[in-house]
Amino acid sequence: MIDWQQTLGTTTRGLRRSAVREILKAAVQPEMISFAGGLPAPECFPEELIRTASAGLLDGDQARRTLQYGESEGVAALRAHLGESVSVPTERVLITSGAQQGLDLLGRVLLDRGESILVENPTYLGALGAWRPLGVRFVPIPMDGNGLCTDALGEILTRERPKFLYTMPNFQNPGGSVLALERREALVTLAERHGFLIVEDDPYGDLRYDGEALPSLLSLAQAQGIGDHVVHLRSFSKVVAPGLRVGWMTGPPPLLNAVLTLKQATDFHPSTLGQRIILEVIQDPRYPAHLHHLRETYGARRDAMDAAMHEAFPEGTTWTRPQGGMFLMARLPNGMDATACFETALQEKVAYVTVDHFTIDDSGKDTIRLNFTNASPEKIREGIARLGRLFSSQ
Ligand SMILES: Cc1ncc(COP(=O)(O)O)c(C=O)c1O
Numbered sequence: 580m581i582d583w584q585q586t587l588g589t590t591t592r593g594l595r596r597s598a599v600r601e602i603l604k605a606a607v608q609p610e611m612i613s614f615a616g617g618l619p620a621p622e623c624f625p626e627e628l629i630r631t632a633s634a635g636l637l638d639g640d641q642a643r644r645t646l647q648y649g650e651s652e653g654v655a656a657l658r659a660h661l662g663e664s665v666s667v668p669t670e671r672v673l674i675t676s677g678a679q680q681g682l683d684l685l686g687r688v689l690l691d692r693g694e695s696i697l698v699e700n701p702t703y704l705g706a707l708g709a710w711r712p713l714g715v716r717f718v719p720i721p722m723d724g725n726g727l728c729t730d731a732l733g734e735i736l737t738r739e740r741p742k743f744l745y746t747m748p749n750f751q752n753p754g755g756s757v758l759a760l761e762r763r764e765a766l767v768t769l770a771e772r773h774g775f776l777i778v779e780d781d782p783y784g785d786l787r788y789d790g791e792a793l794p795s796l797l798s799l800a801q802a803q804g805i806g807d808h809v810v811h812l813r814s815f816s817k818v819v820a821p822g823l824r825v826g827w828m829t830g831p832p833p834l835l836n837a838v839l840t841l842k843q844a845t846d847f848h849p850s851t852l853g854q855r856i857i858l859e860v861i862q863d864p865r866y867p868a869h870l871h872h873l874r875e876t877y878g879a880r881r882d883a884m885d886a887a888m889h890e891a892f893p894e895g896t897t898w899t900r901p902q903g904g905m906f907l908m909a910r911l912p913n914g915m916d917a918t919a920c921f922e923t924a925l926q927e928k929v930a931y932v933t934v935d936h937f938t939i940d941d942s943g944k945d946t947i948r949l950n951f952t953n954a955s956p957e958k959i960r961e962g963i964a965r966l967g968r969l970f971s972s973q
Pocket residue numbers: 617676677678679680703705747752780782813814815816821825826
């Protein structure tokens with residue numbers, strides 16, 4: 580008999596499974612209306628574009644290139660294309676197996692046990708999951724409807740010397756907020772003054788339904804000649820298909836070199852087929868129409884959820900209508916414990932996640948994150964009505 584308590588490494592023993600990935604397993608039951616995951620609408624995958632692209636890539640000579648081992652940095656033509664989109668040279672672009680791999684590798688190359696990093700509170704639980712095993716200290720930055728509070732950050736920086744600050748400036752996960760322009764500028768200035776790196780994670784920026792796009796932290800830093808203060812992470816999971824597992828990052832060369840070295844030891848390189856499909860899809864003349872369709876569909880679903888919540892949720896519930904992305908975050912009245920209602924919700928065949936999974940201090944049990952992209956407007960109305968009845972009966 581193997582004693583697994585002794586056999587698993589100390590880091591692994593203490594690990595918690597991702598709550599959301601566990602909930603997703605429960606949420607695939609038939610009839611379940613799931614607002615839990617960060618899932619795109621499957622009927623919106625650009626199937627025709629992907630089919631055309633893959634057929635060409637698996638033909639004759641092309642197939643021999645597509646199916647061979649590739650470069651660890653990623654497919655050069657894709658890197659060049661992406662680099663151009665953010666005004667950096669090809670050498671500064673690294674393709675990753677989803678943005679999640681970028682977060683994991685960054686943590687591993689940058690962080691030593693006991694060091695502190697600054698995170699929005701609440702923040703993306705996949706980042707917490709990637710960095711928690713490294714034994715780092717998360718320093719929470721308060722958030723409001725305009726993103727992370729830079730005044731509070733300035734105060735925190737009088738006592739903390741963080742290795743980096745992690746932020747999602749566009750349609751934050753879980754809160755949906757957009758970091759205001761003056762705060763973006765203030766953040767870049769603080770990063771230079773205090774000498775820390777900004778990790779800018781932007782998988783949702785292309786999913787804007789209202790309002791004007793704001794400049795990225797990377798572009799603001801580049802304009803001030805301090806582009807090396809920003810690592811910028813992107814993903815095709817939310818706009819093309821997450822199953823292809825293609826994300827990318829750009830950052831200062833010494834950092835990218837370290838990430839590349841680790842990546843060579845991790846998975847050699849991301850799937851070449853996935854990368855080459857993405858390159859074909861984003862260069863296809865039909866791609867802009869796909870993005871347009873995605874925005875129209877998701878914007879309508881956001882509106883359907885917002886309207887259904889106005890009708891069904893108990894008096895005193897508060898939420899904001901995000902300008903884009905995939906999530907709406909709602910705070911239930913009178914400190915109601917949404918974690919305690921969760922099992923009943925599953926019995927009623929509707930799933931959500933509570934925000935305590937996304938916070939540093941386990942606060943947020945009265946707050947839920949609702950995904951509005953995966954279910955149809957009819958399902959959204961039905962699921963929100965079920966939740967409304969449940970929360971109103973508490
Ligand atoms: C903020 C954020 N970053 C990164 C990821 C990881 O995405 P992927 O690895 O699919 O590119 C997600 C996925 O939900 C996310 O919400």
